[in-house]
Amino acid sequence: MEVVKRRRARGYTRVSPKHQVTLAAQAMAEAGLRAGDRLRVTATEPGRLTLVREESALETYAGRLTGTYPPNDLDNLRDEWHFGAPAPSRRAGARRAARLDPVSTAY
Numbered sequence: 001m002e003v004v005k006r007r008r009a010r011g012y013t014r015v016s017p018k019h020q021v022t023l024a025a026q027a028m029a030e031a032g033l034r035a036g037d038r039l040r041v042t043a044t045e046p047g048r049l050t051l052v053r054e055e056s057a058l059e060t061y062a063g064r065l066t067g068t069y070p071p072n073d074l075d076n077l078r079d080e081w082h083f084g085a086p087a088p089s090r091r092a093g094a095r096r097a098a099r100l101d102p103v104s105t106a107y
Helices: 024-029 058-063 073-083 092-100
Strands: 039-045 048-053
Touching: none
Parallel strands: none
Antiparallel strands: 039 048
16 A cells, blocks of 8 residues: 655644754745745744744944045055054055055155
């Protein structure tokens, strides 16, 4: 006699022996979740779990300070650390070339 697998209704799943669960693609899309998202799981009551996407600090704050510092400010700081004094008259390209080729740089 052949064993027939019963199909589950859409939106339903079961917990595997390894405690793994497959989430329905439609539910994932509606929740805005993608493969690779990190989720925090909490038991809210018996028989109910809540999944919450873990927000990364980098994603939350990246780009928040755009426009805070003047253009080329980072290059000027790097020059100050490397050469000991700011070099406002040099072009950005010359500063980058000097950092890449320290032999030709006059101290």
